[in-house]
Amino acid sequence: MADAKIIDGKAFAAKVRERVGRQVAALKDKHDLTPGLAVVLVGEDPASQVYVRNKGKQTAESGMNSFEHKLDISTGQDTLLALVNQLNDDPKVHGILVQLPLPDQIDEQAVLAAIDPAKDVDGFHVVNVGRLSTGSEALVPCTPRGCLMMLKDAVGDLSGKKAIVVGRSNIVGKPMFQLLLGESCTVTVAHSRTQDLPGECREADILVAAVGRPGMIKGDWIKPGATVIDVGINRVEGEGGKTRLVGDVDFDSAVKVAGAITPVPGGVGPMTIACLLANTVTAACRQHGVEEPEA
Numbered sequence: 001m002a003d004a005k006i007i008d009g010k011a012f013a014a015k016v017r018e019r020v021g022r023q024v025a026a027l028k029d030k031h032d033l034t035p036g037l038a039v040v041l042v043g044e045d046p047a048s049q050v051y052v053r054n055k056g057k058q059t060a061e062s063g064m065n066s067f068e069h070k071l072d073i074s075t076g077q078d079t080l081l082a083l084v085n086q087l088n089d090d091p092k093v094h095g096i097l098v099q100l101p102l103p104d105q106i107d108e109q110a111v112l113a114a115i116d117p118a119k120d121v122d123g124f125h126v127v128n129v130g131r132l133s134t135g136s137e138a139l140v141p142c143t144p145r146g147c148l149m150m151l152k153d154a155v156g157d158l159s160g161k162k163a164i165v166v167g168r169s170n171i172v173g174k175p176m177f178q179l180l181l182g183e184s185c186t187v188t189v190a191h192s193r194t195q196d197l198p199g200e201c202r203e204a205d206i207l208v209a210a211v212g213r214p215g216m217i218k219g220d221w222i223k224p225g226a227t228v229i230d231v232g233i234n235r236v237e238g239e240g241g242k243t244r245l246v247g248d249v250d251f252d253s254a255v256k257v258a259g260a261i262t263p264v265p266g267g268v269g270p271m272t273i274a275c276l277l278a279n280t281v282t283a284a285c286r287q288h289g290v291e292e293p294e295a
């Protein structure tokens with residue numbers, strides 16, 4: 001059997017960003033509307049700093065307004081909540097993202113709950129979680145939204161396909177389950193207590209791995225020809241003491257069995273920020289009651 005088609009997330013994300021750029025231009029032109037995204041970072045976690053910098057850069061490149069708020073690691077909950085309320089009230093801000101994790105003195109759930117659901121471009125507010133699960137108009141978490149885009153592109157109509165999501169977190173596994181169900185897949189959600197995980201995986205036409213365990217899913221767990229989306233980002237020690245990134249799927253064995261597969265890095269990762277920009281356009285259009293440009 002030929003090796004799987006490699007799904008190029010970098011190229012895909014570039015296309016999504018270009019589309020967002022055209023949508024932003026159309027909104028400015030037709031409605032005098034410039035979507036704005038505010039990102040709040042508390043503390044100096046190096047990975048979060050890089051991520052926030054990339055978000056700001058890509059937001060500005062797409063033609064949107066980018067607002068960055070960097071707060072000291074010792075910031076108290078009241079100060080952060082006051083900032084969130086200020087952003088909720090700011091008409092130039094259509095999307096708010098508070099970078100997680102937050103320092104221990106701050107209750108993450110209280111902060112997420114304070115974000116106006118209409119501006120919750122991360123899709124973590126319970127109102128958006130509820131809307132997604134009832135099939136009504138929601139802002140959808142960025143990583144699963146990106147996975148679904150890639151799946152639809154690779155597979156076409158997902159209706160009736162058997163899918164497995166390995167992992168049941170609120171940010172990836174559960175919303176991924178909802179999205180696949182929404183596409184009329186028959187979905188299994190697996191987790192650390194699942195019995196015979198390899199057997200469950202072998203049944204699936206579509207496998208989404210969001211576990212956080214390097215190379216856990218082996219090639220012989222995969223149904224021949226299945227489409228594999230690897231969300232995992234794990235830093236492991238490579239040759240010469242250098243570290244490298246690997247996914248939750250053992251790529252070298254999986255690529256020989258799957259029909260299509262995302263690599264790590266360069267698969268799901270780049271799609272997350274692209275979908276954040278897409279969510280900001282969606283949020284801005286809904287807040288202003290204008291139709292999202294086709295672009």
Ligand code: NDP
Nearest residue numbers: 143167168169172191192210211212231232233268269272
């Ligand atoms: P969590 O740690 O929140 O969840 C991991 C899930 O995997 C849990 O549901 C857990 O089960 C399950 N799990 C753990 N061990 C096993 C096992 N041996 N067998 C089956 N299931 C298991 O992780 P996240 O969902 O936040 O992230 C998952 C991965 O995706 C990470 O590598 C993360 O870095 C990456 N990620 C990548 C993103 C991107 O590409 N932009 C964005 C977000 C995450 P249980 O619930 O029973 O404990």
